[in-house]
Amino acid sequence: DGGITQSPKYLFRKEGQNVTLSCEQNLNHDAMYWYRQDPGQGLRLIYYSQIVNDFQKGDIAEGYSVSREKKESFPLTVTSAQKNPTAFYLCASSIRTLREKLFFGSGTQLSVL
Amino acid sequence: GQSLEQPSEVTAVEGAIVQINCTYQTSGFYGLSWYQQHDGGAPTFLSYNALDGLEETGRFSSFLSRSDSYGYLLLQELQMKDSASYFCAVRVPIYNQGGKLIFGQGTELSVKP
Numbered sequence: 001d002g003g004i005t006q007s008p009k010y011l012f013r014k015e016g017q018n019v020t021l022s023c024e025q026n027l028n029h030d031a032m033y034w035y036r037q038d039p040g041q042g043l044r045l046i047y048y049s050q051i052v053n054d055f056q057k058g059d060i061a062e063g064y065s066v067s068r069e070k071k072e073s074f075p076l077t078v079t080s081a082q083k084n085p086t087a088f089y090l091c092a093s094s095i096r097t098l099r100e101k102l103f104f105g106s107g108t109q110l111s112v113l
Numbered sequence: 114g115q116s117l118e119q120p121s122e123v124t125a126v127e128g129a130i131v132q133i134n135c136t137y138q139t140s141g142f143y144g145l146s147w148y149q150q151h152d153g154g155a156p157t158f159l160s161y162n163a164l165d166g167l168e169e170t171g172r173f174s175s176f177l178s179r180s181d182s183y184g185y186l187l188l189q190e191l192q193m194k195d196s197a198s199y200f201c202a203v204r205v206p207i208y209n210q211g212g213k214l215i216f217g218q219g220t221e222l223s224v225k226p
Contacts, residue, residue: 033214042117042200042216043156058213090155099212100146100163100204104155 006105023091117217135201
């Protein structure tokens, strides 16, 4: 079955540490996205990519970095510059002609130790 | 700026009909989408309206009025499993980049027996 896989489900970060969240899709979608969700809040766009080797900043990109070396993969690194990283992180993908319909992974809960 | 407004909570009884409203103020507009998210889970796509009018998908319907910058999600024959958060989302244009999807804060629906 096609879908989006995020790992790990739970992640803990120490002060000053960079951590990387994995996102892999086998839906053959061109576009991929990272959203952050805080408790009781909506989803805020961190980064998105419409094609391999290209990505753009979303609304809250500071303290985060991404890469898109393969169509299937869009990892997110939460750097030590992100001072408030505790949140639920959601990866999504879509076909280019229907960006309103996102397919989401099951998310990664990141907490700070 | 971009903003989407929806009620934070709605409560209804099993078997009833409930309407969740969404008003938006955005610089540009491609369409209005709705997503459902159960607690701790991934959001799932419910519907999309690009043009004015009503779209029906089973027990769920979605309406859009572009002139009023307003839409709603209508849930009929409510079931306990419909208890979840519901998000409206608008795709707004970004020059030469196909647009991005921005989300409202979400409406928590509680269905009572």
